[in-house]
Amino acid sequence: MDELILVKLGGSVITDKKKPYTARMDVIERLAREVHRARGQKDFKLIVGHGGGSFPHQAASKYQTQKGVVDESSYEGIAMVQNDAARLNRIVVDAFLRNGERAISVQPSSGAVTRNSKIVRWDTEAVKVMLSNRLLPVPYGDVAMDTAKGCSIISTEEIFSYLAPALRAKRIILVGKVDGVLDSSGKVVPVISRKNFCDVKGCLKGSDGADVTGGMLHKVEMMLELAGSGVRSEVINGLVAGNLERALLGKDVLKTEIR
Numbered sequence: 001m002d003e004l005i006l007v008k009l010g011g012s013v014i015t016d017k018k019k020p021y022t023a024r025m026d027v028i029e030r031l032a033r034e035v036h037r038a039r040g041q042k043d044f045k046l047i048v049g050h051g052g053g054s055f056p057h058q059a060a061s062k063y064q065t066q067k068g069v070v071d072e073s074s075y076e077g078i079a080m081v082q083n084d085a086a087r088l089n090r091i092v093v094d095a096f097l098r099n100g101e102r103a104i105s106v107q108p109s110s111g112a113v114t115r116n117s118k119i120v121r122w123d124t125e126a127v128k129v130m131l132s133n134r135l136l137p138v139p140y141g142d143v144a145m146d147t148a149k150g151c152s153i154i155s156t157e158e159i160f161s162y163l164a165p166a167l168r169a170k171r172i173i174l175v176g177k178v179d180g181v182l183d184s185s186g187k188v189v190p191v192i193s194r195k196n197f198c199d200v201k202g203c204l205k206g207s208d209g210a211d212v213t214g215g216m217l218h219k220v221e222m223m224l225e226l227a228g229s230g231v232r233s234e235v236i237n238g239l240v241a242g243n244l245e246r247a248l249l250g251k252d253v254l255k256t257e258i259r
Helices: 025-041 056-063 073-098 125-132 156-167 197-203 215-227 243-248
Strands: 004-009 045-050 103-105 113-115 118-121 136-138 142-146 150-154 171-176 232-237 256-258
Touching: 004 025, 004 156, 004 243, 025 045, 025 073, 025 243, 045 073, 045 125, 045 156, 056 073, 056 142, 073 103, 073 136, 073 142, 073 150, 118 156, 125 136, 125 156, 156 171, 156 215, 171 215, 171 243, 197 215, 215 232, 215 256, 232 243
Parallel strands: 004 045, 004 171, 045 136, 103 136, 113 142, 171 232
Antiparallel strands: 113 118, 142 150, 232 256
8 A cells, every 4th residue: 555644634724713613715725735736746645634623613512522421412412513523524525626636525423433532443444445546535523422421522633543553554744723832932842752741741732712622732642642553743834835735745844743
């Protein structure tokens, strides 16, 4: 199999998290163009996942979906969160289709099963077939049925933590709205590993607006866990034009590596 790269478009990049249900169409279109240009210059397989931003986080926060089924209204919350997540996914997939990619939506809530918010079962055979046929799978942060607490929220990082070993991916690019992970003085931390994680942990904060998936701390912890199995990750700024294209091609960009 050709090199497989997993890219996560952060919810804070592709939506305005301070304005409910507001997609940043100009950013989504540009990132789709960058992906298509990179794929025209280098042969690699790709999965592009994305966060929910100002779409599903609204209902998830209202119904406390991340806590599981807490009362009868939780089931309404499950449906609302799933619908809102899928709405944003259609916007993202449409943009990739317009820009020349054979993008196809991958709905985690229809197949992934979790236990205490961690994916324990998900048949990935369809995704493997998509990749072998040069399609672009586009999964997204979603709700899931949970065997311990009824339901859970699964972030794109949790999805990648399941897909990376299953599909033998060795590289993940997290596209955020800053130049990487910043320290207390606002400077980019070049590398995060288990050796310095405790030193930078206090600087890891969540994004603006509603976010029920744990923010930057969750992202780094998940990527450090994957680093133990040989997956290297990097955090780049998706608001800087050309960054994603350069990163996909292996060129230098300002970033934080997690290894």
